Amino acid sequence: MLSWDDPLGFNSGEQKQQPGAGDAAAPTNPVVIEQTLEAVQPGEPAAEKVVSANSAASMEPVHAEDKRVVNGLTDVNQLAPFKYPWAWEFFLNANKNHWTPLDINMTQDVQDYQHRLTPEQRHVYENVLAYLTTSDVLAMRNIGLAVMEKMTAPELQIYQARQVYEEALHTWTYQHCIETIGLDQGEIYNRYRVVPEINHKIQITNRRLHSILRADIDLTNRDELNNFVMSYMFFAAVFEGCWFYNGFSPIFALQRQGLMKGTAEQLQYIMRDEVLHCAFGIRVVKQIFAENSIALDPREIRQMWDESEAAETDYARYILPTPIIGYSAENHVEQFRHTANRRARQLGLEEPFPGARNALPWLDEQANLRKEKNFFETRVTEYQTGGALSWDY
Ligand SMILES: [Fe+2]
Numbered sequence: 443m444l445s446w447d448d449p450l451g452f453n454s455g456e457q458k459q460q461p462g463a464g465d466a467a468a469p470t471n472p473v474v475i476e477q478t479l480e481a482v483q484p485g486e487p488a489a490e491k492v493v494s495a496n497s498a499a500s501m502e503p504v505h506a507e508d509k510r511v512v513n514g515l516t517d518v519n520q521l522a523p524f525k526y527p528w529a530w531e532f533f534l535n536a537n538k539n540h541w542t543p544l545d546i547n548m549t550q551d552v553q554d555y556q557h558r559l560t561p562e563q564r565h566v567y568e569n570v571l572a573y574l575t576t577s578d579v580l581a582m583r584n585i586g587l588a589v590m591e592k593m594t595a596p597e598l599q600i601y602q603a604r605q606v607y608e609e610a611l612h613t614w615t616y617q618h619c620i621e622t623i624g625l626d627q628g629e630i631y632n633r634y635r636v637v638p639e640i641n642h643k644i645q646i647t648n649r650r651l652h653s654i655l656r657a658d659i660d661l662t663n664r665d666e667l668n669n670f671v672m673s674y675m676f677f678a679a680v681f682e683g684c685w686f687y688n689g690f691s692p693i694f695a696l697q698r699q700g701l702m703k704g705t706a707e708q709l710q711y712i713m714r715d716e717v718l719h720c721a722f723g724i725r726v727v728k729q730i731f732a733e734n735s736i737a738l739d740p741r742e743i744r745q746m747w748d749e750s751e752a753a754e755t756d757y758a759r760y761i762l763p764t765p766i767i768g769y770s771a772e773n774h775v776e777q778f779r780h781t782a783n784r785r786a787r788q789l790g791l792e793e794p795f796p797g798a799r800n801a802l803p804w805l806d807e808q809a810n811l812r813k814e815k816n817f818f819e820t821r822v823t824e825y826q827t828g829g830a831l832s833w834d835y
């Protein structure tokens with residue numbers, strides 16, 4: 443089964459590859475951050491090193507061990523030998539999930555929306571799509587404009603290039619659903635601007651994105667690097683790892699009632715990608731911990747979880763003022779807390795919501811298309827026929 447915690451089965455290898463203080467165990471007490479990059483000497487501007495590395499010194503071979511996730515000085519145009527072979531594995535596996543929204547039959551969804559959904563179910567469906575489609579544009583911009591350019595190893599950038607494409611594909615998928623169902627696009631695409639509970643989640647993400655979306659950002663500055671790590675951690679662990687993961691579940695709840703199955707299948711393809719996005723982002727953050735002796739302020743981390751929980755709670759109460767069959771706002775919020783604990787454990791942080799229960803035990807199964815027992819071990823050709831997938835419910 444595809445696991446959110448370790449989708450490529452790297453857990454054991456990860457421990458071997460990244461031993462030491464920085465591995466997963468992000469310190470919870472504030473300490474002075476010290477750059478440990480050997481390539482950047484104290485008092486020596488990083489920019490000057492880059493210039494020399496790209497001129498006379500560029501004729502020297504690149505040694506994989508000299509690569510760094512950020513602030514590296516090796517030639518970013520040289521892919522191999524890999525310093526981070528796991529990143530290449532993410533890229534290879536991402537390329538096994540091929541589909542377009544046109545592959546999936548939406549005919550029954552049109553019937554369901556018009557004749558079978560209750561007003562409460564329509565409210566859920568429309569607002570979930572309105573939130574997700576805005577969020578995926580944000581996701582594309584964050585990786586493509588704010589994160590990818592900071593990476594100084596090409597194997598990391600190449601996976602993120604694929605991720606940028608996938609976020610665009612997800613945006614197309616939502617648009618295809620919205621258009622096929624016949625929703626008013628001008629109205630749906632403006633909901634994040636007029637519905638405070640959707641807008642708040644977008645604004646939180648915008649604020650954290652914009653703090654690192656600056657041409658003059660200098661990651662050799664400890665405060666800037668700290669801020670970048672906090673931003674990327676939020677993006678991978680909360681925005682993708684909790685909000686997206688949880689964001690699909692109301693549609694899956696409809697699917698479990700035999701409703702909107704085409705849309706749900708579309709979301710399952712998206713969810714496969716998001717499993718990898720989340721795991722990759724967390725892995726990159728941990729690698730930055732390992733290479734830079736970073737210690738984050740536990741109050742900032744607590745504030746991140748609390749802010750995210752509050753926004754998710756307001757959102758849940760808006761989309762589910764009353765429960766629909768098999769799903770309630772309480773389920774949604776509890777599942778957020780449960781998922782947040784998982785993301786914190788993956789990062790080596792304390793669980794923010796101890797005791798949160800797995801309110802939707804069926805959700806993990808949704809990361810796996812039911813046709814395949816093990817998605818990543820089946821043949822590529824099987825992923826290219828999304829329309830042929832069948833559902834048991
Ligand atoms: Fe996405």
Ligand SMILES: [Fe+2]
Pocket residue numbers: 581609682715716719
């Ligand atoms: Fe994503």
